[in-house]
Structures are given as C-alpha cells and as structure tokens.
Amino acid sequence: MKKAFYYILAFLTFFSCEDVVEVNLPKTEPRLIVNGLLRVDKSQEFIDVRIEMKETTGFFEENTITQVESAVIAYGIPNEFGEFTELAFSSLAEESPNTGIYVPDPNFSSDQRIRTTAAEPSVVFILQISHKDKNYYARTEYAPTVPIDDLEQGDNTLFNEDDIEVIVTFTDAPEVSNYYVFDFGFGNFQALEDQFFQGQQFQFSYFYDGNVNEGQNIAISILGADQEFYNYMDLLVEQTQDTGGVFQTPIATVRGNVFDITGLDNIDIFDNVERPDEYALGYFAxxxxFSENLTIQ
Incomplete structure (x- = not known):
C-alpha cells in the first residue's frame, strides 16, 4: 500500500507541474468576406445569383454571418476606352433574415433577376457593396467554358486502397489561352490551364480519399475562368488541401478581387495599389x- 501511495503521489506531482500557456494573438480588424461565385447554366432562363457575406473573427473562431447596407450588380460591355455607355443593374437583398445570403431583391419595383442571355464574352460584371461605412468594388468579365466529354470511374489508387479514381475528359477550346476550375464536390476544387494541351482533348484523373461510398451519386462540374480567377483558385487549392475546403480561412491571406474603395474619387485605381491594406477577402466571378453526374461503383 505504501509503495502504491508513492506512485500515486508521484503521478499527481507530475501533472501538477504542468503550466497553462496562454497565447496572445494580435487583434486584427474584422474583414468582410465575399463568396460571390456565380455559376451560369445556359439552359436556364436566369443566373442563380447567391452571394454570401461573412466577417472574419479571431484566429480560433468561426467566421460570422454579416449583413450589408446595400449590394448591387451592374453589367454591360465597355467601349474601346474601358467606359460604359450603358449598364443594367440588379439590386440584391438578404434572402432571409440573418442568413448573409444576398439574392435579386424580390420586393423591388421591377424584376431584378439577371437573364443568362446577358452572360456573353466581353460582358463585364461589377459588384458594389456598402458595409459598415465602407464601400467595396469588384469587377470581373464573364468566363465561358467547354462541356465535359466523358466522366468515368477508374481502377487506380493514389495513396491507399480506399482511393476512388474519377477520370475526366474534355476538349480545350482552340486558338486562345483557356483556364478551367473543376468542382469535385465536398469543397474540393482543381484549377487547370491549357498550356500543354491547347486545342486538344485532355484527360486527367482525380482521386477521392474516402469521401464517397459505393452507390453514391456525385456531381462534377467544369467552370470557366480568366487568368486572375485561375490564379486565385490555384493558390487557395494549394493552401487548403488538408484544411477542409477553399471557402475556409486560408493559412495565409489570399487576396481576391474585392477592393475597399472608400473615399476614392477615381474608380480607375480600384485595385488599391496605393492602399495595400484596404481590401475584403473572397472573390466575385x-x-x-457544365455538370455531369457519376454513380460510384
């Protein structure tokens, strides 16, 4: 019993020597996060406009839903001088209270939905947001893409025997440089450029590492992209391969195309070259x- 008592005393003494270490992280100003990826399905009459607004919080905390004072999408074709002689507008409103999801305002005096016929090459879309006394601006050109030629399940594995191989085949549009973003679901994306297969049919494999089960139906999409959106997604994919998706807070700050233009009187400097610390997180595209479905065997 005495020997057992000594063991217990030593055990308690060992754990009583542990200290709690408090890490004092620097406090940072919350930043607006804009998840503004608008996917255009040309078989539908209207673009599915859904833009999610959040704010950053502490390092160990989840990002929080936020509301904006106003959000408007303008779109048109600029002339040779980059000026717009005519613009159409879509006013957005929060879909339901406290969701942070903004859609074309159903209570506006006119239909605010954007028809898919408006999405054509050379059409520029501009997102303007007012949030907590700051004004934000994002500009992007509509990016078309090509359909998926074939989607099939393969037999190969990558790291372990539970890997599921999916083989994607598509044909690159010729004569111009093209960029693509593939959405494999579950927050998994892959960015590609056509540098080595321009104008040719291209095939590649993607491996699921236990996310899918036999009999499960998965949707895989190919998205158009310009070079800026490709670069943004490529960097996010690189940083979030093991963190649960590209819409989580990245390890390092990845700047998108949503800029703080508060107080600027010249919209031509919206890229914030002179104000590197004034920006929001996220992207507007x-x-x-094009989507295809595959049932896992």
Missing part, C-alpha cells in the same frame, strides 16, 4: 458551368 461570373462563370459558365
């Missing part, structure tokens, strides 16, 4: 999407 309007891209064509």
């Amino acid at each position: 309007v891209v064509q999407e």
